[in-house]
Amino acid sequence: MDARSERIAVPLAVDLDGTLIATDLLWESLFLLIREKPLYLFLLPYWLWQGRAVFKCEIAERVNLDPAALPYREALLARLREEREAGRRIILATAAPRKFAERIAEHLGLFDLVICTNRACNMASDTKRQALTELFGDGGYDYAGNGRADIPVFDSARRAIVVAPDRHAAGWHARHGGELIVAPELTLKTLARMVRVHQWVKNALIFVPVVLAHQYFNLPLLLDCLLAFMAFSAAASAIYILNDFFDLANDRRHPTKRNRPFASGALPIPFGLAVMVVLLAVSAVTAFFLPPLFAGVLGLYLICTTAYSIAVKRMLLLDVLTLAGLYTLRILAGCAATDIAVSFWLLAFSTFFFLSLALVKRYVELRSIQLPVGERIAGRGYRTEDQEIIGNAGMAAAFSSALVLALYMQSGTIIQLYEYPWLIWPLSPIVLYLTMRIWILARRDELHDDPIVFIIRDWRSQMFMAFGAVLLFAAGL
Structure with a gap:
């Protein structure tokens, strides 16, 4: 099996917030909720007390985001389209709540599977690593991420694609190497x-x-x-x-x-x-x-x-x-x-x-x-x-x-x-x-x-x- 065929045979999992899109849906949905329904501000501490997963899902249930208007990272999006056309399985693995993840997946039409947060589980860091490992095995997938929470998944992936990294992900890339997709320089x-x-x-x-x-x-x-x-x-x-x-x-x-x-x-x-x-x-x-x-x-x-x-x-x-x-x-x-x-x-x-x-x-x-x-x-x-x-x-x-x-x-x-x-x-x-x-x-x-x-x-x-x-x-x- 040549290198290209080997790469296509390995699923590619992609993070959403900060990776596929140049924003964070939790923050966006939080500000949208406060703007549209400000009285819910008083319920935020109660939701957060129940856990981060519940907090995200409660907010998502009350707001609507337009997936077509989000700021996608076009370089990564073009890469995913090429991989998809070549026959590779593309997985959306995100800590965003299901409502947002599925709407974005439906809008893009690129993903074979969506792994996301539900009320019982915040799909981030070690939880995401465990979910991907159970599906594809340790080292059985490639992963594109951008931040500190993605480092455990980088460690478990066959190959890491580091996208617009924060300082933690940039430090990991400097130590371990892998593919790097940089964000436009801050001016x-x-x-x-x-x-x-x-x-x-x-x-x-x-x-x-x-x-x-x-x-x-x-x-x-x-x-x-x-x-x-x-x-x-x-x-x-x-x-x-x-x-x-x-x-x-x-x-x-x-x-x-x-x-x-x-x-x-x-x-x-x-x-x-x-x-x-x-x-x-x-x-x-x-x-x-x-x-x-x-x-x-x-x-x-x-x-x-x-x-x-x-x-x-x-x-x-x-x-x-x-x-x-x-x-x-x-x-x-x-x-x-x-x-x-x-x-x-x-x-x-x-x-x-x-x-x-x-x-x-x-x-x-x-x-x-x-x-x-x-x-x-x-x-x-x-x-x-x-x-x-x-x-x-x-x-x-x-x-x-x-x-x-x-x-x-x-x-x-x-x-x-x-x-x-x-x-x-x-x-x-x-x-x-x-x-x-x-x-x-x-x-x-x-x-x-x-x-x-x-x-x-x-x-x-x-x-x-x-x-x-x-x-x-x-x-x-």
């Missing part, structure tokens, strides 16, 4: 996309109270603002990661969000959880050096963003009102960090201005996704027929923000703050230009970024904002 760009570095520009709103109070060169206040910026950026990145966990299924159905690090499988969920904990710790430590009121605002921000990620983002209109409030909270954080009094005019302006930007974000989503009349966008409370009312409300909010600014220019406060108040009159039309231009581009399907990020990146917007900043500075001289 700084992927990490930056995970924490959404480009979204940090929103936290520049923390500096607004200092600027409007004409404390441009007050170094202690600027340092406080910088610390607040760091705390908010770390907290925001942590919540963005959490949001990605809850949105995995929806992101994979989106034309661009499907490329996010966790949706695409470029980064594992446990890694994201560890980064999230570190970011929250950094945020808490940084907030310790600021007034207690700032910590309260930061805590409120974390509560609101978490609620938004879990539930509010799917609620009609409450989602955009929450987004507008979160932008305004950043301004309040700047006031809390520097002990600068909160201005009614600033809060009124920011509420309408950011409501307009939040509405344009939803408007763009409605324009970019074609759905039948009456069907909601996945993960949102909106339907395509809502475009007109969303657009009208957004433009009305934009004009309201400009009106608040115009009224502010006639208030008694402005005379006390500015030597030449007439210089800031152009700010009202500047605001109208920025907001109306965004709405026109959205109507033309030419707006693809978050509106705040777009304003920061767009040279025309930058030019008008710089002009407005010069007018503010000159008026206060």
Whole structure:
């Protein structure tokens, strides 16, 4: 018997989580359950107390995962198809519960046998090794796996195929050899996309109270603002990661969000959880050096963003009102960090201005996704027929923000703050230009970024904002 015939005669067993797919179904199903049925959160400890196998099966019974949307490792999948066509027996040997394992096996149509977890048995590590050995004998099968739990199976297999290994599996491969299928290399760009570095520009709103109070060169206040910026950026990145966990299924159905690090499988969920904990710790430590009121605002921000990620983002209109409030909270954080009094005019302006930007974000989503009349966008409370009312409300909010600014220019406060108040009159039309231009581009399907990020990146917007900043500075001289 030649080498090829000998290889084909030996069954090939394949692990699922982290091996055939670049994700972990237990984590995915857990976040999906919490998002869809949050009250089950209180039952999780009871299920876990009954054992890991029961824990997995109880979660699987209550959620549905789309096997077609999962991030498969294409190199391994192509290899399995070739082996199958050559006549080799392919076995799916996974610690995933039966419901998930059988649906994936049915979707792929590659497997002769499925060995998986049931309520009485968690099919991992030594248990999996024992099951495969009973079926095929010690050394009577090849095995593809990726992690620490696969090492006992590697030891028992005739040949090991180590796929995208963790450090334990990589160490085993270094000692014993065998075939290695590496994952795409982790890059700084992927990490930056995970924490959404480009979204940090929103936290520049923390500096607004200092600027409007004409404390441009007050170094202690600027340092406080910088610390607040760091705390908010770390907290925001942590919540963005959490949001990605809850949105995995929806992101994979989106034309661009499907490329996010966790949706695409470029980064594992446990890694994201560890980064999230570190970011929250950094945020808490940084907030310790600021007034207690700032910590309260930061805590409120974390509560609101978490609620938004879990539930509010799917609620009609409450989602955009929450987004507008979160932008305004950043301004309040700047006031809390520097002990600068909160201005009614600033809060009124920011509420309408950011409501307009939040509405344009939803408007763009409605324009970019074609759905039948009456069907909601996945993960949102909106339907395509809502475009007109969303657009009208957004433009009305934009004009309201400009009106608040115009009224502010006639208030008694402005005379006390500015030597030449007439210089800031152009700010009202500047605001109208920025907001109306965004709405026109959205109507033309030419707006693809978050509106705040777009304003920061767009040279025309930058030019008008710089002009407005010069007018503010000159008026206060």
